[in-house]
Amino acid sequence: MSTPTLFYFDGRARGEVSRLLFAYSGNKYTDSRNPFPLQDELIEKSTFGKLPYYEDENVHLAQSVAIEFYLADHLGLTGSNTIEKAQILQYTLLPGDLYVPYFAAFLANDEPALKTFASETSPKVFKKLEALLIKAGGSYLVNNKFSWADISIFNLLDFFHQQPGNLVEVLQPFPTLLAYHKKIGSIPQIAEYLKNRATTVF
Ligand SMILES: N[C@@H](CCC(=O)N[C@@H](CS)C(=O)NCC(=O)O)C(=O)O
Secondary structure (H helix, E strand, O other): OOOOEEEOOOOOHHHHHHEEEEEEEHHEEEEEOOOOOOOOOOOOOOOOOOOEEEEOOOOEEEEEEHHHHHHHHHHOOOOOHHHHHHHHHHHHHHHHHHHHHHHHHHOOOHHHHHHHHHHHHHHHHHHHHHHHHHHHOOOOEEOOEHHHHHHHHHHHHHHHOOOOOOOOHHHHHOOOHHHHHHHOOOOOHHHHHHHHOOOOOO
């Protein structure tokens, strides 16, 4: 059996939920971290010419959320009925909505846009998320069960903890989200992964 390979850049962003799912599972994989801009060989190989891209002996996949779904489904973390599955998916698609404006501003070093992101765009989302988590009981986002949604939203909160520019300040008015970030981050396999994770710029 060949080892699965996850191709991404040397950063967290759209690759990190898949890495966290591998860490949670304990399954072996090759964490292929590639330079930017993408080399022709990888543009050719990947489904749509972008990363992340995933390969194992059964499937070749693009799109971060599709790769996450594939990994999470093998772990039983994608819900047990249609409603749960759809609710989990709504959370796992949310980080991308914040990555788009964040990276547009971050990569352009656009200070005013970064300020708007930190003072308006992201707090609006976290206010909603905090209320949803409280309504769900404060521990897990969907039906009181640990799922892919929790790994994905944990990673979004963690992204805010890691990014420069004191982005973590955005989370301070949301104590339930902060406690949730701590709790999911202390799941033993996840805590072990985070302890050994190298620092990257995104
Ligand atoms: N919707 C896609 C977005 C893929 C994407 O835009 N990837 C970026 C990095 S996050 C990329 O490969 N950029 C390199 C390029 O466009 O050459 C996903 O979620 O995987």
